[in-house]
Amino acid sequence: MKIYTAALIGAGQIAHTHLKALRSSNRARPVAIADLIEERALRLCSEYDLKAYTDYKKMVLEQKPDMVIISLPHFLHKEAAVWCAEQGCHILLEKPMALNVAECLEINDAADRNKVVAAVGHMxxxxxxxxxxxxxxxxxxxxxxxxxxxxxxxxxxxxxxxxxxxxxxxxxxxxxxxxxxxxxxxxxxxxxxxxxxxxxxxxxxxxxxxxxxxxxxxxxxxxxxxxxxxxxxxxxxxxxxxxxxxxxxxxxxxxxxxxxxxxxxxxxxxxxxxxxETFVAQLESVLDAIEYRKPLSISGExxxxxxxxxxxxxxxxxxxxxxxxxxxxxxxxxx
Ligand SMILES: NC(=O)c1ccc[n+]([C@@H]2O[C@H](COP(=O)([O-])OP(=O)(O)OC[C@H]3O[C@@H](n4cnc5c(N)ncnc54)[C@H](O)[C@@H]3O)[C@@H](O)[C@H]2O)c1
Structure with a gap:
């Protein structure tokens, strides 16, 4: 069975819940966390023995995770999701998908072009x-x-x-x-x-x-x-x-x-x-879409x-x- 590596972008209020879900899945493994505020990334990383970054692009380029979980302020969702799709990472993006429909279209186009799953945390x-x-x-x-x-x-x-x-x-x-x-x-x-x-x-x-x-x-x-x-x-x-x-x-x-x-x-x-548990079920549905191409009720579309x-x-x-x-x-x- 393939174990999917996952990196977190954003170590704020909701990140811990995503990490707990990753830790309880036997199909995914967290590898690193990035946050502009280093102490936040370090705090979560030390709890789970992961590598901390302040630059998410550096983290993705070095760690090459199979998927990223993006928990950033809404105005950064589009930029981060499009860039991660272009690196070939599957994406679980926190809700709302983006600031407006034009940004959602850009994310969905980037996911389609790069043949990655884009999911949004409609838990x-x-x-x-x-x-x-x-x-x-x-x-x-x-x-x-x-x-x-x-x-x-x-x-x-x-x-x-x-x-x-x-x-x-x-x-x-x-x-x-x-x-x-x-x-x-x-x-x-x-x-x-x-x-x-x-x-x-x-x-x-x-x-x-x-x-x-x-x-x-x-x-x-x-x-x-x-x-x-x-x-x-x-x-x-x-x-x-x-x-x-x-x-x-x-x-x-x-x-x-x-x-x-x-x-x-x-x-x-x-x-x-x-x-x-809600976030575990959400994560498992994303992994099913990645691994088995199962229809995803929380798709980017x-x-x-x-x-x-x-x-x-x-x-x-x-x-x-x-x-x-x-x-x-x-x-x-x-x-
Ligand atoms: N599903 C839910 O029930 C639920 C609950 C809370 C939040 N959310 C969603 O989660 C997302 C994050 O919310 P939050 O409450 O965790 O916010 P937050 O402000 O606590 O966390 C955001 C983190 O992103 C970091 N950050 C900002 N710019 C960055 C960058 N360029 N690179 C790396 N890190 C950067 C910040 O330092 C901060 O730690 C939002 O989309 C929010 O709506 C969902």
Missing amino acids: QQFFAEHIEAKLIIESGRLGKLVMVNDKRWGNYFQASRPAWFLEKAKSGGGVVINLGSHSIDRIQWLTNSRIAKVRASLTYPGGSSDVEGSAALFMETTSGVPVYISLSGYKGVPANETELLFTGGSMRIRTRVELSIGTDGTYEPISVPPAT YAQSIVAVVDAVYRSHETGIEQQVSPELLRASRN
């Missing part, structure tokens, strides 16, 4: 309650889907958030591109459709940040199902849940908490079979469809008009 697809919810939806036992209501609230502007997240030029935006990407992913994936139309209304907290703090998003899927996503980064009571309404009942997913179904007045929690929706959200808020997501950008294969 919502690997949560146990999401997997079970998708099976129930596909079984048709609740009838026809008629509406989706998704809510993601949390204190986005907390002091522990790295400063680049709050600068639009570096992050691409606030709660929409960062948290909204997760909501858009889980809705598209659960309903096996794509968001096709968007009408958005955002608010901005101002102060030292120029990114949005809340969003009310009225959408419609390619199957004609209306979707409402409510995002808030202001202080208050946190929420992370999706309700799906069918002709024969409703389903409530409280991500990482519980899955419930209601057919007669109240929600009843249902038992959810345990699933492989799929991730581009999410950035296309994010682009449409910002356009809609700016123009005050409903925006269509270009059909060409919805071409990603169904999962």
